[in-house]
Structures are given as structure tokens and as C-alpha cells.
Amino acid sequence: MPDRMNFSKDKYFLEDKSSLDRWAHGIGLTDGENARIVFKALQEGGIDYDLLSCFIDCLEQLLPKYSEADRLLVTLGRYLQAVESPLSTVALFDREPESLKALLIIFATSPFLSEIVIAEPDVWERVRRGGGRPEKRKSLRDVLRSAVGDSLESTFVMHALRQFKRREILRVAYGDIVKQQRLETVIDQISAIAECVIDEALRVAMLQQEKLRGTPRTGDGQRATIAVLALGKLGGNELNYSSDVDLVFFYSEDGDITGSKTYTSSEFFERVVQEATRLIASQTELGAAYRVDLRLRPYGGQGPLVMPRAVVEKYFDRQGRTWERQAWVKARCIAGDIELGERLLANLRPWVYSRWLPRTEISGIRALKRQIERRSIREGIDSDDLKTGRGGIRDIEFTIQFLQLLSGGDETEVQVGSTIEAIRRLAANGSLNDQEREILERNYKLLRTVEHRLQIRYDRQTHRLPENEEDFGRLAQCLGYDRKGDAATKLREDLGSATRLNRRILDHLLHDAFPGDVTPEADVDLILDPSPPKELIDSVLTPRRFRDVARAYRMVTAMSEESSHFLSSRRCRHFFASILSRLLDRISATADPDATLTTLATVSESLGGKGMLWELLSESPGALDLTIRFCSSAPFLADLLVKNPGMIDELQDSLLGDGMATRDELKSELWELCGRHSVDVLPSLIAFKVSKQLRIGINDLLEQQSPHVIAASLSDIAEALLQFVVSSQKPTLPQQVWDMKKGVESIEGMGFVVLAMGKFGGREMNYASDVDVVFLYDEVLANDCLGGCSDSEFGFFFAEIANKVLQVFNRFTPQGRLYEVDSRLRPGGRSGPIVSSLGAFRRYFSAEGPAAVWERQALVKARVVFGQEAAVQRVKAVVHDAVYGHSWKETDVKDIYSMRLRMEETAAKDNLKRGPGGVVDIEFLVQTLQLLYGKNNIELQTSNTLAGLESLAFAGIIGNEMAKSLRDAYDLLRKIEGRLRLLDVRLGHVFPTESQKRGQLADLLNRENGESLADEVFQTVTWVRSVFDKTFADLQDDLAKNT
Secondary structure, X not given: OOOHHHHHHOOOHHHOHHHHHHHHHHOOOOOOHHHHHHHHHXXXXXXXXXXXXXXXXXXXXXXXXXXXXXXXXXXXXXXXXXXXXXXXXXXXXHHOHHHHHHHHHHHHHOHHHHHHHHHOHHHHXXXXXXXXXXXXXXXXXXXXXXXXXXXXXXXXXXXXXXXXXXXXXXXXXXXXXXXXXXXXXXXXHHHHHHHHHHXXXXXXXXXXXXXXXXXXXXXXXXXXXXXXXXXXXXXXXXXXXXXXXXXXEEEOOOOOEEOEOOXXXXXXXXXXXXXXXXXXXXXXXXXXXXXXXXXXXXXXXXXXXXXXXXXXXXXXXXXXXXXXXXXXXXXXXXEEOHHHHHHHHHXXXXXXXXXXXXXXXXXXXXXXXXXXXXXXXXXXXXXXXXXXXXXXXXXXXXXXXXXXXXXXXXXXXXXXXXXXXXXXXXXXXXXXXXHHHHHHHHHHHHHHHHHHHHXXXXXXXXXEOOOOHHHHHHHHHHOOOOOOXXXXXXXXXXXXXXXXXXXXXXXXXXXXXXXXXXXXXXXXXXXXXXXXXXXXXXXXXXXXXXXXXXXHHHXXXXXXXXXXXXXXXXXXXXXXXXXXXXXXXXXXXXXXXXXHHHHHHHHHHHOXXXXXXXXXXXXXXXXXXXXXXXXXXXXXXXXXXXXXXXXXXXXXXXXXXXXXXXHHHHHHXXXXXXXXOOOOOHHHHHHHHHHHHHHHHHHHHOOOOOXXXXXXXXXXXXXXXXXXXXXXXXXXXXXXXXXXXXXXXXXXOOOEEEEEEHHHHOOOOOOOOOEEEEEEEOHHHHHHHHOOOOHHHHHHHHHHHHHHHHHHHHOOEOOEXXXXXXXXXXXXXXXXXXXXXXXXXXXXXXXXXXXXXXXHHHHXXXXXXXXXXXXXXXXXXXXXXXXXXXXXXXXXXXXXXXXHHHHHHOOOOOEOOOOOOOHHHHHHHHHHHHHHHHHHOHHHOXXXXXXXXXXXXXOOOOOHHHHXXXXXXXXXXXXXXXXXXXXXXXXXXXXXXXXXXXXXXXXXXXXXXXXXXXXXXXXXXXXXXXXXXXXHHHHHHHHHHHO
């Protein structure tokens, strides 16, 4: 080795194979054959031995620094064969050894660049002399425009574009690799080259189409233009050596094509985009200029290639998603009509950088990050991937964009596309501290520089570190790590330290950027991912017990989109995504998740704005749980919302309110709402009823009140509405009354009385109860106020009032009817007058009157709900005499018992009201005891069944244990009856036989399952019937003994 230089000074040394091999081994070559070929060619090219000796001396100094000395020497030999004058080139190496050093650095770094140098040695020489200095965009455009000239021939243009890129990339690589220019300069220059290529391709494509089809015009006759927006790395002005270019094309506006009647503007510009893309991306002998990705355009791969500016703006305003917002952080106009592009970006900036970033947006961004990580894991990507590995390039870019979106609405200085610049500006505004800025910027530059060396080697879009140790060592060398030390180990340590530190900082930033927020569940990816993989859909929905997963996914997707084009689907989607996981969990816990989801979809669709519901549910977990509960177990309440979407606020009000309104509060509110209206108030009355029933139903579902308080509250609604409707009537007075009125001011003052009967009278109504009434009038008040009328005229007058009331209540509207009011319990039933005078009523129920036993029994439930106080007292006296003044006999009790059995004949066996052991058994038992013992005990004179039962126990007529058991049975049956109405109004009072319905009912009643509930019901009704039979038998025996 010490006498190595002597070999080069021996002109016969090249002929001595053993000497040449020893020399070759000494500088890292495999053998001397390649050296002999190179040197021999130089000799034959006229290079003298002295110059050749100097050249060999230079190689002795340089080649040992590289691990691929053989390849470098062969490549150098090819280059010397390609140059116009090998003599001049070797002489240059002798004069300027740095020129040979630079050449070998390029060859060692990139076989791809080596081929460019060999193909165009003169270009290499210009680059070397220029030092790889950065060029201005205008200069680059001028160079490319000059190369293309006036040609519109696609093959020529494609060649020119690719040749321009190759030459300019060589210039940039020289500045990067040889001159060690800053990363910011390198990526700016790579981006500038791409911009020039795209702009020239667009210019040529536009001229080609104008030549073929004519000139596009806007609606006002101006020349229509097209612009190109870059997203991704190019948009951020930070392109890699081998990046795709993410582009979005759009044009000014639709109009006509001058000279063509067959092409529309959209077709014209679509051809422009197709041709421009072909010019850029088609494979030729020089490869493609760039791979073009158009999938970030509106509607993605399914959308038009190009759209008018207004359509693009409309899309993002109404349908833009979180991931699109983040992608458009980097949007920049790079080609075509720059002014048009800037106008679009200015209009979209408020969408990209909203004034505030709600929790759901943040959740969406974090969910998207998790989705990317999950895909990376699924595809086997690990820490060896510089881009997608943990703490890699994408992690940094993603988090920086997140912070930009978080503060960009208020602080416009962070609205930049460049990641490095964004890091600096986020530090300036306090989003990053100085240490975080320094670490992230340093590590980002390291990762991007390593990425550049990987990609420029073979011009491949790769981010993965070499698995082969030798290749990894060469990469370390290209990055300047000393070959004498363990370069590969040092590079691994630096990269590992960088990514670990990155991840620690980025996790901290994502967690602390929104204090208190939790990482969203993977479920939200169903909404935020525009095309979730099937395995994700299945993994989310199948464990939630949906039978038809595909249908469930379609409904979930539909619920995340507004049906109206006037509403923002973006806001709807964001709030829906924020609650999706909890929503699905609650749905899956219901008896029938598919049915629950369907009901929820129907409810949300009916509201007009689904986002309103999702926003409410996101703010109130209680409202979410309640909504799922009534969608699963109370379709009656869900149907109320569907028919009356304005009632959605009742959900929240019910959770925040102090309870249900009293009768006086209901009346006051109703008069405040409708009392001053002169037009048809029926829709308002129905809305009032619905809102109150909805609130009561919610209290019922939450079990905040007992079934009997619920029943009383439902009855109070009907009472308030009835009083309002009656009071609002303005009947036509008999002609002869006009001059004889004595201060008539109200229907009430005229003597009109309404007697509540049945469940209404007992304040025991359910959600679907009829309103049973008897209309009366007090002749005393009528004569006092309306004197001069005959009985028939009074009858006609008050019948008009009653009929108007019935018309209001029974009229059907799109929201249903107010109530079905039934007046058939009046004297004479259907055949009797609709209104009776109090005198006629008294005579009907007198001892000599025709009233049947069942009619007297019905009066136990009678309660005056409308009338002037004096009239009310007179009516109460008549009712008392008819019920408690009657002498009850054994035959009467037999009649009541027989009538009860006849009621069963038309009822289903499982009818909990009229079937054996049902509600009617208990009510008849209590009423009969009231009839028999109430005359001498005023406490028994009540229209409410439970109050009567308690009074009977207090009076010692029935035992306390028996009373308690009857109350428990009554509680259970009435509660089931109410829940059946919530579950399905069509079920009526019949206990369901279908297992699904039983399961839903059991869930509503907090029972273990439907079958255990059925057993409980069976035992209850069996016991009630046995008590009923025994009680009536004992009563008949007692009465028989006393006669």
C-alpha cells in the first residue's frame, strides 16, 4: 500500500494485471478489471500518462470513501465516454479536484441522477458551474416556455416537460447533496419545478381544446378560465423528489363555447383536465413527469374532474368533511388563472379556519389520525417507515395542521401551508414552546432529508428505510455519516431518538390542545371516513346485535347527513360523530336494536334539521339516554315527535324542569298561549297537548312519578283543554234574548256544566284514553241570565255549545285530533239529548226514574270539570243522591257482577282491562263497596279508585293486607296498561303474546325478561279474579241475610 502511487507513475502498470488488482483492492475495488477498462479507454482517447496518473491519484483519494467503489468507477467510465471531450474533462478534474468530488457524490447518492448526468453531460456541466443555485419561478417558466415554444403536439410537449424536470431536478439535487442547501430551499425549488410543469401542461391543453372546440365564455361573454390548486406536499410548497401531486381543477363559471354548439363548458374543461393530466402523468421513454392524484376534489373519485368555482364553494360549505378541512390547510393556487384561484381560497378560508373548533371537529381530527394509524398497522407499516411510522413525518404534519385549525380562525398568521413555517409561527403565538419548536423543526428536517435521500436514489416514492444492513450503511454515508465510524448505528440512533421524542411531544399536544377531551371511539370513523372498509363496519355494528348490518350502516350514514340542501351536513355530521359510540351502545342494549335505530332515523328525519337533535344529545347525556329509551320502548312518544317536530326542546326541558305542571299552571299557560287568538287555535291546542304528554311520558319513562300521578297529570291536560274549548265558544243567542240579557259574560255564567266520567272523571287517564263527558245546563242560571226562553230553546242553545265542543275535539288534522270525546254516558245514551237540564238529570236518576244500575254505578266516577260554582254544587247534590241516596239491594249487586262478566265476553283473554282479573275487576269491586257503604261515610265518596280503596281500608271494610295487595295489583296492571300505550297504541290493553313486544315491555318495566313479566301478570290476574269472585259472593250473601 505505501508504494501505491508508484504504480500510477509506471506507464506499464496498466498492463500488469496483478499490480492493477493490488492497486484496486487497496482503494476498495473488487478487482482491477473495471479500472483497466476505464483507464484503457482514456488512453485510447488521447490522454497522456501524466494526466492519467493525476486522475488515478484523485481516485485513490476519493473512491475509498464510498462503499460502492466498483459501481462508481463504472459509472464514471460511462460518463467519460459520454462527454464530448474526455481529455478536457479529465483536465478539469486535474485543475478542479472538487468537480470530480461533486460528480462522485452525485453518483454515489443516486443511480437515477447518474443516468441524467450521463445522458446530458453538458447539462451537468452547466449545473456544476452554476453551483445548483436556486432559480426564480419566472425564470423557470421562461425556460420551459422556450423549450415548448408554439408546439401543441402532445408527444413533443411531453418530452419537453420531462426533460425540463430532469434537468432542473439535477440542479436542485446538486444544491441539496453537494452544496448542502437548507431543506426549505430544496423543497421550494422541487415544488417550483412541478408548478412550472403543471402550468405549462395546462396552457398547452387549453390551447389544444380551444383549437379543436372553440373558446369557452362565461355568462357575460368574458373568456372562461381555469385554475389549478395544489394540496398536500405541493400545496405546502414542500414537495419531495418523488411525490405525487395532489391537484384540484376548477373553472370560472359555466357558459357557451364560441364556435361550438355541441360542447358544454363542463365538457370542454373536463377535456382540458384530461389532456393536461395526460401530458403530465403518461409514461414515455423518460417516464412520467409526475404522478397526478385528483381524488381530493369535491366528491372524491366519484365526482366530476372539474367544476365551476361556485359549485366547489357550495360543496365545501354544505358537505365538506373534517379530513377535507385539514387537507385544505395546504391548498395553494399554482397554475392557470391565479387570481381566480386566490378568490376561491379566500372564500373557503373561513370554512377551513372556523372561528372556533368545536369538540366534534377535534374528535374528528383525532379519529382520522387513529384511522390512519390503524390502517398503517393493518398494512404492516412500522417504525422503519419515515412517513407513517410512529413519530414520523405524518405524525408531525398531522398535529401541526391540528394546531393550525385550532387557532387559525382567530390568528391568521398561522394560516400557512409549509410545515416548517407553521411550526415557527405556532411557536410565535404560544401554541408550541421554544423547546417543542426546536425539537420538532430539527427532527422534521432530519426525517425529510432522509426521505429525500431514499427517494432520489432510484426516483421512487418510498419512505421505508432499507432492511439490508449494507444498504442502510450506504444511506448513512449519503447523509454524511462518517464511514470510519459505525454510520448505520449512528443513523439508527438518531432516527429512533427523533421519532420517540416526536411522539412524546405530539401525544402531549393532542391531549392538551383540548383539556378534558377523551380520545373518541373508533366508531366515529363510520361517519368521518368517507369510505370505511367493510371490516370496520362489521366490527362496529355486528357486536351491537344489528341483524341487518348493511341496512344499519345505511341508516347511520343517512342520519349524519342533512336532507335539506339549505342546512349544513358538516355540522350535522360533526355532532353525530361525537355521540355515535354512546348512541350505538345504548341502542345495542335495547330489546330490538334494528327497530330502535329505525325509529330514531324516522324521528331525526322528521325534524327538518337532524343536527339540532344531535347537538342537543351531545350536550346532554341524559337526553341521549332518554331518546334511545323512548325510541326503543315508547314509539308513542317517538310518533309524537315525528308528527310535531317542534317539540324536540321538551326533551331537554323535561330533564331540567322541576316536574309536571299543576292543573292551575296548565290552565294559565294554555290561556296565555291561545287565549288571545281569534283564528283557528286547534293546531296550537294539539301542540300544547303533545308537549305536555311528551313531558309526562318522559317523566313516566324515567319513573320520576308514580303511575297514578302520571294518570292524574294526563287527565289534567284534558281538563284544561276542555275548559278552554268550552269557554271559547260563542253560541248564537236566541233572538228574543238580545234585549233581555242580564250581564251574560261567559258560557259558565249561562249555566253550562260539564261532568267528567270514567277514567277522565277519576283522573285515571292513560295516553290514549277517550274523554267521557256528560253535558248539562242549570235552568236556574239559564233563566237568570237568558230569561224569556222555553225549555226547547234552552235545549237548542246549549246543544249548539256541546256540538261545537265535540267538533273541535273530534276533528282530524295532520297532527291527529285533540281527543275523542264520548258523551254516550248521558241519560238515554245515544238516543237521549246531547245536553240535559239539571232538572231532567235529577228526574232520570230519582228513585222513580229509569236509570239503570250500571248508570248509577257510572256516576261513582263523575266529577264536575266545568261550571259556575252554584251550578256545580247543585250537580254534585244530584249525583250524590243518585249514587249514595239509592237503596242498594242484593239484585243490584248481582246485576253489577253479571255486567262485569258480560264485559269479558267481548274482550280478549289477555286484555288487562276487561279480561278476567283485570283492572275492571278491581274498579268494580271498589265501586260496589263504595255504593253499598258510601251513604254513611263521606270519605268513600270519591271518583278515584285508589282513593276509594284506601278509604275502604281505613273504614275497616276491607283488611289492610287485602287493600295493599289490591293496590299493588292495580299499580302493576295500570302501569303495564300505560306502558303498552307507550309501546304501541294498537296493543290497547292486551298483554302481548309476541316475545319481542314482551321483551320491550319488560325493559320498560325494568323486569328481567318478557317471560318473567308474563308469569307475574298471570299470577296477579288470577289472584285478583279470585278476590273479585269471593267478594261479590260474600256481598250477595250478606245482603240476602239482611233482607
